[in-house]
Structures are given as structure tokens and as C-alpha cells.
Amino acid sequence: MKNIIKNKTIYILGMLFVLFGCTNDLNIDAKDPNVLLVDDFYSTPESYKEGLAGVYGNLSLTGASGPGSSNISGLDAGTSQYGRGFWNLQELTTDEVKWSWENDPGLRGLNRNSWTSDNVVIRGFFGRCMTEVAFVNEYLRQTSDAKLNSRGVSAELRNEIKTYRAEARFLRALAYYHLMDLFGKAGFVTENDPVGAYQSPEYGRPELFAFIESELTEIIPDLKNPLQNEYARADKAAAWMLLAKIYLNAEVFIGEKKYDQCVSYCKDIIGAGFSLTPVYANNFKADNNTGAARNEIIFPIVSDGVVTQNYGPTTVMVNAQVGSLEQNGADFGVAGWAGGLRVTKQFSQTMLNGDYNDDRNTIISKDRSIEMTSMDNYGTGYITAKWSNKTSTGANGSATEIVDTDFPMFRLADVYLMYAEAVLRGGTGGSLTTAKDYVNLLRSRAHNTKLITVSNLNLDLILNERMVELYGEAHRRQDLIRFGKFTGGTYNWSWKGSVVSGIAISDIYKVFPIPRASIAANPNLKQNTGY
Template sequence: MKNKLTHKVIYILGTVLILVGCTNDLDIEVNDPNAFLVDDFYATPESYKQGLAGVYGNLALTGANGPGDSNISGLDAGTSQYGRAFWNLQELTTDEVKWSWENDGGLRGLNRNTWTADNVVIRGFYGRCMTQVAFVNEYLRQTTNDKLNSRGVSDNTRAEVQTFRAEARFLRALAYYHLMDLFGKAGFVTENDPVGAYQSPQYNRAELFAFVESEINTILPELADPLQNEYARVDKAAAWMLLAKIYLNAEVFIGENKYDECLTYCNNIIASGYILSPVYANNFNADNHSNSARNEIIFPIVSDGVVTQNYGPTTVMVNAQVGSIEQNGADFGVAGWAGGLRVTKQFSETMLNGTYDTDDRNTILSDDRTIEMTDMYDYGTGYVTAKWSNKTSTGANGSATEIVDTDFPMFRLADVYLMYAEAVVRGGSGGTLSTAKDYINLLRSRANNPFMVTENDVDLDLILNERMVELYGEAHRRQDLIRFGKYTGGSYNWSWKGSVVSGIAIGNFRKVFPLPKASVAANPNLTQNTGY
């Protein structure tokens, strides 16, 4: 069992869906808050935590009736699950991995960097983020002082509710951060706006950046100290991580250098008690919620083969990394999907360049395969990897054979070490090159890599490679390539970039995704991104 909060999520998500109504796939906002007698739901002190569980549940679950159900009308569960859609946008559009079955909705356009505003995965993620905003807004409306007063809530419960509200506000800030990163703009609505106000104003990147920064700083005092909250709930370290992320990418987001600020929050996290798991693979096993990775993973999206069932990123990766030739699903505790994912030639060359050949993070399987995917529909071309597993750290199988128990580590400490190193190299104060070198070597040593780096080795090229090797498949790569100036244009091409086997230049407008056409049509305040 992961914890009581996690295992209540399915029931509570169903309740929250009733509380806020169904969502509309055009502008994605709640419809009828009176569909359920909310005062009946909030009749007990325990209900406030249960309501919060429903808000967390939106990260993992798509509806109240199992993993195949979606509460966003017009979209299925596969294209509207938060973690899976996020992963698709951040990974399939890069030099790391490609999805073999291009007839699946929206994935051919992502594989080949040819997406349009009609792409269902893009629409699904925008919709899921706005659904998260709607859930948080309604939770905040139901937990104001006036509401608590009217229900006679005790002082002890009120203190807990303040923490719950801060966690909910973090989840809303996280959604707006993802919208800022991926779309560069979004409709903006808070709990202070009327329910059902579909024509929300548009916030640009600078406005979203300012909101996320202010919101996180405001709620920080109310959050639990690092490692003092229940697993999979937000603590101060998760909030510091979100601040560090926006500051690391501030030159992309708002055209300002904020590496000093990034280092401040990286240092806070590093000093907070989180530690590296001594075994790299434990971060990606079925018991990563309870093995040594528990103190490395700062914030996950939960998955459970029986209770919090979802076709999210880890279920996809564990099953789809099973190759069409290898048929080794039993090695990972699943039946496997036989060829869904393959890695690019450029990824394989990085892993096999001599530096990482014996590194534990190099899980490439290459026997009887060609390094290049010369034909996207020939599943025997392109190498495959074996990073993710539905087996525990002791070798036991997960609780089910398709939907996995493995949680998705959205934030973990290893990323913080690499963020620190990058911010130092980019000129940030508050860190040293010597310490940056030490952090990189900690990651290499943990992975049994025999090649340690010196201060002279630590430059941006090294860091970009280290981020790929350490974090591949964890939904960082698109953001990284953009920050390093290697995503658009033709200075760096990878397999199938621009829909050509060897890769070609793509336009700068693809640094952001289009707003879904349906959302723009529904809200006259939204303007489409240039190029779409």
C-alpha cells in the first residue's frame, strides 16, 4: 500500500467530478457546481482531506469509472491523462524516443514535429491542465473561512485545511507552469472568478511566470517541511523545485537571467534531507514509493495496478519498451506491447560513445537491430531500452500485469544536481564549479561509471549529455533542447525531425505548441500562437 491518501483517490475523484461537474473540451471549465450538495460532502472533518485527494487524483486518473474513462468530453483516456500527455509532448518530439504505432491519435505529428492545432494529444494536455485548475478553484471556493465558519469547523481542522489549500494551490501553479512551458499562454481563471466563466482572459508567458512565482512564494510557509508530508503529497522541497525550474528556464520564458535564484532553491533542496538512492534503477521500479528511491523522488505521479489504475506514462513506458524482437515483457513484470517505443540513432550514439558503455543508466538493447529507424513501421529497426520496470527492487512482480505500480518521478534529486551544475556554468552565483563537478561525479559513481569528470570537463555540452543519460524518459528533454538552443533550426538534427529519416530543420515557432483549435474557438480572448 502506498498511503491512505493514494488509495482513496478513485472514490474521491468520482465525488469531486460530481462536485464540479463534467468538463467541456472546448474551453475546459466546470459546468454545474450544484450537481451535488457540497455541504453534505463537507459534513465531516475528514472530507477536506478527501476533497484534496480528488484534486491530486487528476494527475493520475482520467475519470470516475476506471482507467478507460475520461471526464473531458470528446477525448479518450489515453489522450487526456495528465502524465501521459505531458510525456508525449516532452519526449516524442525530441531526439530520445519515438512511438511505433503512428496511427494512434496525434502521435505521428509529435514523432515527426509536424503537429497542428487539431492534434488530440495537444488538446488533451491543455484540457487536463485546465481541468486541474478547475478542480483547484472549486476546492478553494469550498474551503474559505466563510465556508468553514458556516460549517462549524474546529480550529484543529482549520489548521489542516490551510495546509491542504496550499497544496492545492501548488497543483494549480504546476498546471500553469506546464501551460507556460508548452504553450506560452493560457486562459487564466482562479477561485475568484465565477463558476462557468468560459471566456477567461489570456495570460502570456510573463504573466504566467509572475503568477507561478508569486503563488509558490505565498504558499511556502503553509507547506510541510521536506520529507515530513505523506508520500506523493507536496512539501517545501517540491515548491522549491518548481521555483528552481522556472528560474533555470527564465531566459526562455521571460528573457531574463535568473540563475542566481535557481541556485538558491537548488541549494535549499540539496540541504533539505533528500538523498540519492544508492541504486539508480530503484527510481523506476514498482516499489519506488517505498524503496531507497523514496528519499530521492521529490514529487511523483502515482500509479497502482489495482487501485489508482491509469494508462499513464509509466504503464506506457514499461509495456512499450518491450521490443518486437526481444519479447521480454516477463523481465519487467508485464506482458508487454511488443515494439511501441524505440530510441533514436542520436540517443544510442550518446549512450554508446565510450563514456557510458558500462554505465548502469545505459540500458540499451541492440542485438539483431539496426541503430537507425529507417522505417517507422519496421519495429525491428532502432534500439530499445530497459529503464522502467513493474518489478520491485527485490525482484517481485507488481500487483498487475499491464497497469503498473511504478510511480512517475516528475521531480527528483538527481535533476537538482544537474540544474545546479548548469546554473553555475551559465554564470549563476551561489555555487561553485568544484561542487558542480562533484555532483556530476556522484551521479556517475552511483551508476558505476568509471569515468569521473574534472572541473575543466564541466561545460554545457557535457551537462546536456548528462541530462539525457540521467533523465531520459522522464519528460525533460524538449525543455532542455530548447534551453540549449538545439530544438528548432538545423544546428542539431535527429532521426525523423521534420519527418525525414536523417532529420531536417524545423521552424522556431515549434518551440511552443498551438492552443487547441477548439479552445480558441470557444474563447474569443485566446489568440493562436504564431505559425499555427
Template sequence: MNLDMKKYITIVCSLVLLSACTGQLDVTPNDPDVILVDDFYTTPESYKQGLAGVYGNLSLTGPSGPGSSSIQGLDAGTSQYGRGLWNLNELASDGAVWSWENDPGLRSLNRNTWSATNPILRGMFGRLMNSVSYANEYLRQTTDGALNDRGVDDATRADIQVYRAEARFLRAMAYYNMMDLFGQAPMITEDDPVGAYQAPKADRAELFAYVESELLAILPEMAEPLMNEYARADKAAAWMLLAKIYLNAEVYIGQDRYADCLSYCEDIIAAGFELTPDYLMNFMADNDETVARNEIIFPVVSDGITTQNYGPTTVMINGQVGSTEANGGDFGVAAGGWGGALRVTQQFSEVFMNGSYGTDDRNTLITADRTIEVSDIADRSTGYIIGKWSNKTSGGANGSANEIVDTDFPMFRLADVYLMYAEAHLRGGGGSATTAVGYINDLRTRANNPNTIGQSALTLDLILDERQVELHWEAHRRQDLIRFGKYTGSAYNWSWKGNAPNGIPLGAHMAIYPIPEASLAANPNLTQNPGY
């Protein structure tokens, strides 16, 4: 998988639907022309193609274009991996407001009134378990026994060992997301028979231990940082996922693992990644080809012609177009975009307007002729909009299509590592205050913000603001607010939190989503989360 990975994924995505997902996962193979396993794995190249199919589940929803889905009964885009993460982290927090509340499931995310019947929760649960199933099937097809039966040579086996590590990474990432969003998951590995859908439940502590052990086990087999092909995971991606679980370990398992988080942040920073000189280049149509590749640690790919999906970047770029501004041409999409689908809350805007970020390149608020308040979600002329994402290249050309975009979604990037280091340091993880301050100032300087800070200004409140400004609309916000104790309860209220215009407290149980009813019905080993 090289620079043509977007095209490569599209060609082979349906191949992993061979026997992956029915029953408890609520997904079925939809391609009547799917190739049988024994016919497929006949060449050294086929093992790489099979791996591309596992990666394809991050971007694609089904084998027949963006309107198809391997999860039945849902709008195809609803179940796209990156879009599910975005919806559940941004729309359910102060990060974004979705205007079209008749779209199934979105009103209850905007207003924090979801239940176990929400279709977006069902789509995300199924998509994550799709990743598990696809990885499991790939691992079953690449055991020593299977390779012996096919007479695979030693050189190909060496490559396959790396591919298997990457498949296990994708499975671990899916279980990390299950741990974060749902607090439990069916535990299924390649050792379970195909069709064993009523798998035992793993709780958060068990998922944490599993994800940690899997990542540590695969590290020796992963490619060195920056040495793999674009959009394939390397050691830095595994380090990043480890740093993430350790940063949130107090939430997940009640343990302080900040020193471990900081240690892996140091490993990533020392590996040769670099901040993109222009902040906005990370979010442009050619972010897979420019120097942004040296900042983006792991992306979810998108392409207007080949890897088509209604994923997070397509949603954000079309959605950020203002209903009255009709400014889609500025971002390489149709002038009207999606008619003002996305705006931001008053509290989101106030962070950008507090004096620290007035001339910051990360402040892309569009405020003219708009009120800061979203007093009526249906009134798309209220609330500020943003212009962070673009389907234009760094040279100013439009992407290859004017709705589905070419812009890859940076799931992990170096700027987040800088911020995690600083936070882990403040929370007692060690490291250096001088270094932490330097990383904050590096991000501000990159964004042409003259307001650099000294050590006395380095506080957790500042870190939370910096995380919002640097990482907004990158599917981190809900997790951040939970870790900082500002999601549930009354410590911080935002517009429409709890279905109130000015915000009201949320119950503690809402820090975890409910298990979808369809999944509970299919697997009696699962239990509904408390409060639902």
C-alpha cells in the same frame, strides 16, 4: 494521505467533478452519482478527501476507471496528465519513437508536423485546465466564509490551511506546464464564478509572474521537506518548481534568473533528500516504498489495482518491450508488451555509446540483432530499445497486474536538482565549480560509471549529455533541447525531425505548441500562437 494514497485517490477522485469543468475546458462531469458539496464537506476528514480528489487529476482520467475520461471525444489515456507531459516532451524530441503511427496524433508528434487539431494537444490542454478548475473549486469550498458556515473548528482549519497551499501548488504546476508547452492560458482563479469559462488570456510573462508569486506565497503554509505524507507536495516540491521556472526564465521571459535557480537547488539539497543507491530502484514497482522515496521529490502515482491509469509508466514499461525480443517478462508485464511500441533514435543511442557511458547503470540500451537507425518507423525490429522502467519490485516480484503498472512516475527527483545546480553555475548563477563537479561525479559513481570528471570537463555540452543519460524518458527532453538552443533550427537534427529520416530544421515557432482549435473556439480571448 499515507502509503494508501493510491487507493485513497481512487475513492474520492470524482468528488471534485462537482462543478469544475465544462465549456471552454471541454470537459464534463461523467459520474451520475457524484456527491453534492454540502453533503460531502461534513467532517474533518472530508477536507482531506477533497484534496485527494485534486491530486487525483494527476493520475486518473475519470471517475470510472482507466477507460473513462472527464474530457470528451478522446481516448481516455490520451489525456492523462503525466502521459501528456511525456508525449509532448519525449515523442516530439529525439527521446523516443512511437511505432504505432495510426494512433491519433502520434504520427505528427514523431515527425514534428502537429497542428491545432492534434488530439494529444487537446487532451493535455484540457487536463491542465482540469487541474486549475479542481483546485479552484477546492479553494472555493475552503474559504473562511464556507468554513464559518459549516462551523469548522480551529484544529481542522489549521490542517485546511496546509491543504489549501497544496491545492494552490497543483494549480501553479498546471499553469507552469501551460506556460512551457503553450505559452499562454486562460487565467481562472477561485475568485471567478463557476462557469466563467471565457477567461482572459495570460501570456508567458503573466504566467511566469503568477506561478512565481503563488509559489512564494504558499511556501510558509507548506509542510517541511520530507515531512508530508507520500505523494503530497511539500516545500521542496515548491522549491523545485521555482527552480524550474528560473532555470528556463531566459526562454520564458528573456531574463537571467540562474542565481535564483541555484539558490533553490541549494535549499532542496540541504533538506535531507538522498540519492537512491541503485539508480534503477527509482523506476521499479515499489519505488513508493523503498529508499527511492528519499530521492523522489514529487511523484505521479500509479497502481495496477487501485489507481489504474494508462499513464507514462504503463506506456513506457509496456512500450519498451521489444517486438522480436518479447522480453516483457523481464519487466513484470506480458511477454509481448505492446509489440515494440517504443524505440529510441540513432542520436539518442549515440550519446550512450560515445565511450563515457559504456559501463554506466543508466545505459540500458538493448542492441543485439538490431540496427541503430530507425529508417522506417513501421519496422519495429529496427532501432535500439531500452530497459529502464519496470513493473517488478526491488525484490524481484511482479507488480499487482501485468499491464497497468504499480510504478510511480518521478516528476521531480534529487538527481535533476544536482544537474540544475551544475547548469545554473555554468550559466553564471554562482555557486561552486567544485560542488558542481562533485554532483556530476556523485551521479556517475551511483551508476557505477568509472569515468569521473574534473573541472575542465564541466561544460554545457556535458551537462546536456548528462541530463539525457540520467533523466531520459522522464519528460524533460524537449524543454532541455529548447533551453540549449538545439530544438528548433539546424544546430541539432535527429532522425525524423521535421518528417525527414535524417532530420531537418524546425521553424522557431515550433518551440511552443499551438492552442487546440476546440479551446480557441470556446474562448475568444485566446489567440493562436504565431506560425500556426
């Protein structure tokens, strides 16, 4: 799918943006002048796969004419990219990393946990998720039995389209999962609603949870087996992963414990043929779509420096981890944006003072203070070197700013830690001994000699292991909420609540506000409490 997205998506997105130009509730501007008639587009067997590539393309691309264009108006095109919006909300709001340039619209509020319903980054991601829902709905309308009958589609192609439709429904479930997690609600619309049905009913977490669960369960038989689909296309393992995610967080989402189910789906993934790449760093390099990393990454958002260009999370992280003092962009195969990202004192202390003198600890501290005493002083606060636009053999990526490195939304290491956590929280069907072994597999892979025993295994250790193994991969906000450490004052970090040492913040910040513009377009949406 990475090659298909490279070759087809710009064209397809141009067509889709025209189709959805009337969806004002999504704040989409149709800017492409090339109007394509739908039946003309779906006139060849290949077009159904190309249409699916366009739906996938919304995860990576922002507009029909390159990385500087966006079909979501009112904010920077790069900021509107799906993966980057997701990353901004899950990472900048936590104890992992902060964005130095607080004049960039919306980012000061995220850095300091002081956002409002007018925050453009929040609005952009809400709109991007709803755009994905709209794209999926239209693809499903255009691949219905009635449409296929009217076009005389062969039985052989129909069988392929059955899989394509299941993948599209997975992408819609993924978008609704992100809306459920980050916003707690969304306007709910499917392919059975008419195009332009702006005022869709509001679904809260219970309704969204039930939809995602039933949708994924229904489509799994139609998805390809794990590791049997093209790279970056969803398979059964991607659906199992999303189910495991909603079950791990079910106490937060719907107030119910579903750890048994989480353990079960983690076991399915672990037994499906995935494996850890022997070199931890290769998961985050320019060729992570090939080789051993291919067998660890379950579902990525793709990036390519020349064709699938986007200012997504990996382009941001590779460039912005270049230090203002160090100017070490050449080490990562980019020119760099010196000083863009720095990590918090608490993150650095966990890495340096714990049992993590291993390959995952990429902190650079020379000539720096551990605390970001000022957001404007880019020489304060440590930096990290996890991400790279160089390949596993040391070659540079295809460009020097937009990177070739794919973003691993789901990977096997996360599954091991989810399994361990679910077992510790009472999930049946697993064992503490196996959970311990999975943690040690990750430590051993990173050349950490401090292996744990069952007696060492507890939830505090798991939270730290998740930070060390998965930092920068857009899990931290959700993790801190699940562990009861995001709001309140039991755990504070640098700049939490706009104070250098950190202060308590209200529970309202466990979800983001519904963007003011989205409520104006759909009065059925009600603002989250406190905003």
C-alpha cells in the same frame, strides 16, 4: 497520499466531475450519475483531506469509472491522463524516443514535429491542465474562511486545511507552469472568479511566470517541511523545485537571467535531507514509493496496478519498451506491447560512443539496426530497459499491464544537474568544484569510472548528462529548447521534420498551438504565431 488516492479518489473524482460539468471551455463531459451536494460532502472533518485527494487524483486518474473512462471528451482515455499527455509532448517530439504505432491519433504529428492545432494529444493535455486549475479553484472556494465559518470547522482542523490549501495552490501553479512551458499562454482563472467563467483573460509567459513565482513564494511557509509530508503530497521541497525550474528556464520564458535564484533553491533542496538511492534502477521500479528511492523522488505521479489504475507514462514505458524481436516483457513484470517505443540513432550514439558504459545505459541492440529506417519496421532502432514493474527485490508488481511504478516528476539527480548548469551559466552562490562533484556523484552511483574534472565541465557535457541520467522522465524537449538545439538545423535527429535523417524545423515549434476547441470556447485566447 498514495494510499489516500487509492482508497478515495474514484469516489471523489465522480463528485468533482459533476461539479464541473458546466465547464464546457474545458471540454469536460459529466458522465457520472451520482450527484453529490457539496455541503453534504464537506460534512465531516475527513472530507477536506478527501477533497484534496481528488485534486491530486487528476494527475493520475482520468475518469470516475476506471482507466478506460475520461472526463475529457474526444480522445482515448489513456492518452488523456495528465502524466502521459505531459510525457508525450516532452519526449516524442525529441531525439530520445519515438512511438511506433503512428496510427494512434495525434502521435504521428508529435513523432515528426508536424503537429497542428487539431492534434488530440495536445488538446487533451491543455484540457487536463485547465481541469486541474478548475479543480483547485473549486477546492479553494469550498475551504474559504466564509465556508469554514458556515460549517463550524474547528480551529485545529482549520490549521490542517491551511496546509491542504497550500498544496492545492502548488498543484495549480504546477499546471500553469506546464501551460507556460508547453503553450506559452493560457486562460487565467482563480477561485475568485465565478464558476462557469468561460472567457477568462489570456495570460502570456510574463504574466504566468509572475503568478507562479508569487504563488509559490506565498505558500511555502504553509507547506510541510521536506520529507515530512505523506508520500506524493507536495512539501516545501516540491515548491522550491518548481521555483528552481522557472528560474533555470527564465531566459526562454521571459528573456531574463535568473540563474542566481536557481542555484539558491537547488541548494535549499540539496540541504533538505534528500539522498540518492544507491541503486539507480530502483528509482524506476514498482516499489519506488518506498525505501531509498523515497528519499530521492521529490514529487511523483502515482500509479497502482489494481486500485489507482491509469494508462500513464510508466505503464506506457514499461509495456512499450518490450521489443518486438525480444518479447522480453517478463523481464519487466508485464506482458508488454511489443515494439511500441524505440530510441533514435542520436540517443544511441550518445549512450554508446560517450563515457556512459554504466548502469544508466540500458540499450538493447542485438539483431537491430541503430537507425529507425521505417516507423513501421519495429525491428529497426534500438530499445531500452530503464523502467520496470518488478520491485527492487525482484517480485512482480500487483498486475501485469497497469504498473505499480510511480512517475518521478522531480527527483534529486535533476537538482544536481540543474545546480551545475546554473553555475556554468553564471549563477552566483555556487561553485564549479561543487558542480563537478555533483556530476561525479551521479556517475559514481551508476558505477561509471570516468569521473570528470572542473576542466571537463561545460554546457555540452551537462546536456548529455541530462539525457543519460533523466531520459524518459519528460525533460528533454525543455532541455533542447534551453540549449538552442530543438528548432533550426544545427542539431537534427531521426524523424525530425518527418525525414529519417532529420531536417531543420521552424521556431514556431518551440511552443505548441492552442487547441482549436479551446479557442472556440474562449475567444480571449489567441493562437500562437505560425499556427
